[in-house]
Amino acid sequence: MTTNYVDLANKLILDKRSKELRSMVLDAIEGGGRGHLGPALSLLEIVRVLYDSVLLHDPTNPKLTNRDRFVLSKGHGCLGLFTVLADHGYFPTSELKGFCSFDSKLGGHPERATLPGVEFSTGALGHGLSVGIGMAMASRLRNEKWRTFVLLGDGELNEGSIWEGAMHASQHQLGALTVIVDFNRMQASGDIDSIVSLTPLVYKWGAFGFEVTEVNGHDVVQLAKVLGSSTVPTGKPRVVIAHTVKGKGIASAENSTAWHHKAKITSDEISSLRAEVAV
C-alpha cells in the first residue's frame, strides 16, 4: 500500500520540543518584524533531527575538522537553522531577537562570515548542492569520513543548476552526500503543481542516479532513522524526500503563501501566532 506522506505530515502532532523551537522562531520574527515563517516551520524538524542526532558537530568548535557538513541551500529557511543552532549553544538564544537588525549576526539569509555554525552563505537558490558536492569530493580526496548534507527547497528544484549538480553527484558516485528535499508542495506564489510540477519527484531523482527515500518530514523518529542510517551500500548519492507542510505547527500559517515571507508583522499577529503554537 502506498504511504500517504502528505496526510501523515498534515496530521502529525508536534511534540513539546518542536513547539518550543517554534516559539523561538517567533522570537526572531517578532524582533525583526519580518521573516520567512512558512519555510522555517516546514524544515524545522529536519534541521532539529540533523543537529540532535545525526551530524557529528561541536557547538564549542564550529570548525571541528571532521564535523559533518550541513548546507542549507534554501537559505530563506534560515530561521529554522538559526533556532536550532542557538538551541545547541552556537550563540546565545537572546540573539534571535536581533534578527535582521543592523548589527545582528542573523540576517534574512544565513552567512558564514557572521554566524558560527553556518557552513556556507546561501540565499540565491540553486547554489548549495554544487557546493556540497565539492565538499563531499574534498572528503573523498582526503580519505576522510565526514559526510555532507544539503537541504533543498522544492521550489528550488526549478533551478537548472540543481540538476547539473545531481548529474555530477551521480557520475562521481558520491555516497557520502545526502540531499534532503523539503517537499512542502508550495512556493512563494502558490502550489508547486500550478507553477512547475515536480511530479514524479521520486522517479526524477532516481533517474538522476540517486537512492531515493521518502519520509514524513515532521516525524522526528522517522527522520532520525532515515537520516541517521549509514550511507547507501551501492555508493550512490542519496536523496531523502521529506514530505512537509509549509508553516507546520501554526494553523493560520500552514499552506499559506501569505506567510511565505512577511514584513511589517504586527504585535497582534505575533500574539495570535504564539497562541496557535501553544495549542
Next chain:
Amino acid sequence: MRQRALSTVYKLAKQDPRVLFIGSDLGAGTLQAMRDDIPGQFFMEGISEQHIVGFAAGLAQEGFIPYINTIGTFLTRRSFEQVSIDVGLHCLPVRLLSSGGGMVYAPLGPTHTAVEDFSLMLSVPNMKVFAPADAFEMENLLTALVDDEDPHYVRFGKGGETIVTQNFPTFELTPKVFGERSSQVVIFTTGVLLQHCLEARTNLLSQGISTTILHFPYLNDLSIEQILSNIGCAQLMICVEEHVPRGGLFTQILHEFASAQISTSRLNQLSLPSAFSHKYGSQVDHLDLNGLTAPKIASHVEGLLRIHGN
C-alpha cells in the same frame, strides 16, 4: 598561452596536492598526462559551468585550490552568480582560467567573444583580475600566486604570442614598464595587446615620437605611484584594450586618476565598441577594424599628437 597555463597547473599540482584542475568538456586529450599521472587531481566535468564553479567553491572551502578552465564567456556570463556568491562572497581561492579573451573566438560569433569579461569580473568584490601578455608571464603569474588566498580571473590570449616579458622574470602586481621615462606618449595596455603596442612604439619611434608603455597584467589596483612617475612630461596618454569601452582598464585608470586628482585632459582611449559584433573572421580582423593593431595604434597616436600639439 593556454597550453602553458594548463601545463603550469599540472606542474603545480605535482608539487602540491591541494591544486586541482577542473575542465568543462574541454577537447579530447586536454591535460591527458596529468589525467594519467595524478587522476585524483583532475576533473573533466560536463557542460555545466554553474555547477562547476559551485563545485570548485566547495572544494576551495575545504582547503583545495581548484583551477577551472573553459571558454571565458561561459565562466563570466553563464556562471556570474556562482562566481559572485560562491567564490567572491566567500573569498575562496578558485582560479578561473578563461580561454578566448576578447575577440579570440571571433569566428564563432558573439556568444563566444569575451568582450566584457574584465567589467564583469572587476565588479565582483574580492576577485583579482589578470591578463598576462604571453606564456612566459602566464607561467610566472600562476606560479607566483598559487598560495594567494583570493579568487582569481585570468584571461588567456589565443596562444602563440611572441614572448615580450622575458625581462621580467618574477611576477609583480605592479605594471611592467617598456621604454624610458619622459616620453611624449604613454600607452596603457593589458593582455596580448601589449605586443601590438610594442610594435606601434617601434613605428612611432621611427617617426621620432618617444613612447612609454605601461602593461597592467593585474587590473584591480593600478599602482598610481608608478603611473605618476611615468606620465610627467607626456603630451598624450592613451589606453589601448581589447574590451568594451567601459568597465575595463580605461575605467580603472579613470578611477585612479580621479582618486589622485590627476587631470584626464591628455587621456584617450582605443577599445572595442560597446556592441556585439556580427562579423566573423579572425581576432586580428576585429582588432584592425577597431584600430587596435600596431599600425592603427601608431597612426591614431600620430593624429592625436597633431591635435594636441597645436
